[in-house]
Amino acid sequence: MxxxxxxxxxxxxxxxxxxxxxxxxxxxxxxxxxxxxxxxxxxxxxxxxxxxxxxxxxxxxxxxxxxxxxxxxxxxxxxxxxxxxxxxxxxxxxxxxxxxxxxxxxxxxxxxxxxxxxxxxxxxxxxxxxxxxxxxxxxxxxxxVRDNKKPAVPQSSPASDTTSLTRREAAILDLIAQGESYGEVAKMLSVSVGTVQTHIKNIYGKLSVHSRGEAVYEAHRRGLLQLGRPPGKRS
Incomplete structure (x- = not known):
């Protein structure tokens, strides 16, 4: 699959x-x-x-x-x-x-x-x-990333005030940020690779980015990542 x-x-x-x-x-x-x-x-x-x-x-x-x-x-x-x-x-x-x-x-x-x-x-x-x-x-x-991991204080910009990810998008992006491949993410969340790729495209659009690296960086900057929590609690 x-x-x-x-x-x-x-x-x-x-x-x-x-x-x-x-x-x-x-x-x-x-x-x-x-x-x-x-x-x-x-x-x-x-x-x-x-x-x-x-x-x-x-x-x-x-x-x-x-x-x-x-x-x-x-x-x-x-x-x-x-x-x-x-x-x-x-x-x-x-x-x-x-x-x-x-x-x-x-x-x-x-x-x-x-x-x-x-x-x-x-x-x-x-x-x-x-x-x-x-x-x-x-x-x-x-x-x-560890050095910069401080309590998130959203900056006063429209993007940081209005951007939000669904629970599934946040779960997928967290796993990508931890180095998991699309295939591994799909297996962990019991979905197809195509479904993961669709979510990734939606995330790119919301964050106005063009790659996985940019998405992880931008989500971290905006305080949208929840690294360290089990996937089940986010989806």
């Missing part, structure tokens, strides 16, 4: 300026029958041009590019193609860069020097609703 993925290969766009790394990423994608390499670029401009007319299933991008930042590509992709999953593959573990990428719409963040990375598995996991992150990055993000 949980296997509701498309029979078509997952289309991947790669943006990486280092020729050796770019070739390795492309070869990893082309070697998996479940993936399809759409194109590969070494800078920001051709990637933005591609996104003007094409919608990849997954975007993999570096941050430090010759003509700008990969964050610009993430912003453009999240705005034009909200259904695209975005993963950062970079050398940078700088906290500001990590948080900026998540806020912009990235759902995965892996470091190039974090050991042997199974690119195909990471892409398929991302597309299935996971959030692949290098352990060091995951610890950093969790530490940041």
């Amino acid at each position: 949980l296997q509701e993925t498309s029979r078509d290969p997952v289309g991947v766009l790669v943006v990486e300026d280092d020729a050796v790394t770019r070739k390795a990423l492309c070869l990893a994608i082309e070697s998996d029958p479940g993936l399809k390499l759409l194109d590969a670029f070494d800078s920001v401009k051709p990637a933005l041009d591609f996104l003007e007319s094409s919608s990849p299933d997954v975007l993999m991008t570096d941050l430090g590019l010759p003509d700008g930042s990969g964050i610009d590509i993430i912003h453009a992709c999240a705005r034009r193609h909200p259904a695209t999953d975005i993963m950062v593959v970079t050398m940078s573990s700088d906290e500001a860069n990590v948080l900026a990428c998540i806020e912009a719409g990235a759902s995965g963040y892996v470091l190039k020097d974090a050991g042997k990375l199974d690119i195909a598995r990471a892409v398929l996991d991302l597309r299935a609703g996971g959030a692949p992150m290098s352990p060091a990055i995951a610890r950093m993000v969790l530490a940041k």
Whole structure:
């Protein structure tokens, strides 16, 4: 019941300026029958041009590019193609860069020097609703969330005053925030993956976001998450 993925290969766009790394990423994608390499670029401009007319299933991008930042590509992709999953593959573990990428719409963040990375598995996991992150990055993000976890004081903005999630939406978003994939959430709540995806789309609309990472960040900022409570008490 949980296997509701498309029979078509997952289309991947790669943006990486280092020729050796770019070739390795492309070869990893082309070697998996479940993936399809759409194109590969070494800078920001051709990637933005591609996104003007094409919608990849997954975007993999570096941050430090010759003509700008990969964050610009993430912003453009999240705005034009909200259904695209975005993963950062970079050398940078700088906290500001990590948080900026998540806020912009990235759902995965892996470091190039974090050991042997199974690119195909990471892409398929991302597309299935996971959030692949290098352990060091995951610890950093969790530490940041814990440091910022204070009694919610809604700011005086229309969005924070009027936005509300249903109990089921809040339950699903809490589970996503804890790192569960769409398939795992569906199993835990005894619903189909399609139902979970429909709820996620509704959540995106209410929070005016375009990705799982943005949704979790924005819901946390507004005090809408109830992490730590059993799912049964929220649904």
